[in-house]
Amino acid sequence: MSSRPLEALQEEEEREAALHAENVRLAFWIWLASEAVFFASLIGVYVALEGRSVSGPTPVDVFDLPMTTVATLDLLLSSLTMVLAVVSMWRRRPGAVKLWLAVTALLGLVFLGFQATEYSSFMRDGLLFNTNVFSASFYTLTGFHGAHVAFGVAWLVGLLISALRGHLRPEEEHKLEVAGLYWHFVDVVWIVIFTVVYVLGTAA
């Protein structure tokens, strides 16, 4: 082993790192496919139980479409800033990466703030978790989504701290890309929820 030339070892390390990055990207897509089925099932349950509640309040009683629209725009915007973070990384602008990461995490927090406001106003309207099947499926679906956002925020903050300590090296680009992919996924899921639950729910 001591006979082994340092360069050969470094070369091997680099090759392994590149393969690892490829693996992470692929694995993440596969995992997201599975997550998509998870959310599809939750949305299916929501739709299947829609209109079956034996007592109120019901969606039309509680939804505040303008507020949720703003929250949706906020989340859409965060996808944009996430793209900017990744692009800045590709362009080797570490300062911009940190900035956009921070902004994205902040927008995520704002979305969670909207969700908290919404939940508390619903509860004031007498819609607790186990009030009826609408509330149960609504809180379960949006709660799981919110938990995904919260996890994403923690992840972005972790990446930010890593970047501030100078640990995000070029060979770790995939870490940020994958976080971005996750963020977009959570965003897309929200668009579906927004459409199916809020828009169609109040239109009906």
Added chain:
Amino acid sequence: MATAERALHLPELRTAEERGFLSWLMTVDHKRIGILYLVTSAVFFAAGGVEALLMRTQLIRPDNTFLGPKTFDEILTMHGTTMIFLAVIPLAAAFFNYFMPIMIGARDVAFPRLNALSYWLYLAGALILYSSWFLGGAPDAGWFNYVPLSDAFSGPGENFYILGLLLTGFSSIVSSVNFVTTILNMRAPGMSLMRMPVFVWGTFLWSALLLFSAPPFSVALILLLLDRIAGTGFFVPAMGGNALMWQHLFWIMGHPEVYILAVPAWGVISEVLPTFARKPLFGYRGAVIALFAISSLSFTVWSHHMFATGMGPVVNDAFMVTTKLISLPTGALVFTWLATLWGGRIRYTTAMLFAVGFLPLFIFGGLTGLMLATAPADLQLTDTYFVIGHFHYIAIGGILFSMLAAAYYWLPKMTGRMLDERLGKWSFWITFVGFNLTFFPMHLSGLYGMPRRIYTYSPLLGVDVYNLLSTVGAYVLGVGLLITLVNVARSLAVGKVAGADPWDARTLEWTTPSPVPAYNFRVIPLVRGRDALWYEKQAPDGDGRMRGAEEAAGAIHMPGLTYLPALLALGLLVAAYGVNFKLVWLAALGALITFYSIFRQMFEADRGYLLEPRGESE
């Protein structure tokens, strides 16, 4: 500066192999994880077997009082749940973990740590399920856990079912992501997709099925948990919920589940038959296509388990058609195996006996399956012992026999020692006779109207003799399986040394020493054809040995040991108990441990270590 920074990232130099008890807790070697899976699933298989014998003992004669109705229900539920989720799926995972990377010529899986995580999650789930016996009673609503039997008013046991299976489901998703990535990205030079052993295709499809069927089931489990601990009414009609929704969500997982169990078995058969018939698998391409067809169709048939729930003739007919459609590719697969045997120079080793014994049993189980798939007939047969007979022909004849073939075929590679052929043959014949004696009469007792999931029956039903036969058969079957266990123990102690290629086999795992060293291949092989090793044995331009594609430049870089996967699983275990007993602090503690290990893992670089290859020849 650059070199200094590089030097920082150089792995520490270590040449020792993993040793000692703690190293099993921290291992990330796919082979050791495979062994952990094998031992654990064997233990749970034994538990499920004892539960089966208890049930059969209760049913030996009418109006028996050996087990009361409550205990019988618990044992019945634990038997089915154990066999499916804790014994057969992990048994397949054991062989996948150990052999799939070697069969594609890789040094490791894509994510060694995730691999370890999937094992620990499985163990945590299993421990939760089995701790129910000591913490208030086991689940008793059947392995399918139908509401309302399992809903708010039933005993505490259901919570253990829910939490345990959530963890094992998570475990399956983790392994599946890992396996698919490994298969797509880590193949040795020359190992194109259409040169992969069928067993590797089996791994791939097993993973794909789990990736898409575990999430709906997890959703069902979560909703049921909420019904039980938070008072929601997802499945409670009085609250506007929908009880049938459980059955849909369950069987969307439950039917593909059958193929999750079967696909690995078919992979094994497709490896064992060609080796001992000394012929390539007939119609390799067709077999792969058939496996794909079966796997995709399996998502379209779930409602054939619900013919009797009153969905109406149109729905029933639709699901009847999709179900029968599956028999076409399945038939093609069986034809592939028969044609492989045709004209082969067959060696009847024990592994081969189990593989050949599989064929008639699987075909018979398939035929009774077609009977059940006929909706009008199913109204008569459903929930009788006919169903129990049918699916045990698939589950034992089809799946367990293949897994025993796998054990006799591959254990020498894993332990370095041969199993005893004479004991093996005894085991085969006793198992075979015992199995048929147990399950064939069940078709008859079922036709005479004996319902399943019933703790006793009346002598007036006229099924006493069939039940007596079944119970005697179950004990014979147990003896047959026990002989294999003795055989394994004996082989570990005094078995003949196996050598690299004891069967004159065809695939890459037989080019490595037995047992396989930590780094699998000193030289990554160059694959020149399907059945890579057999190709070299035949090639006129070769010397019968594998060619190398790339040699390690000296010591081989291996991933480092870590306790993080086990810690993460522990965190979820603690959190699950917190949820179960409604102890917020315990759940919070579990969540804390979980998140600590996740984020620690995400932001910690693993430097690994270097392993000096041992001197043996390839």
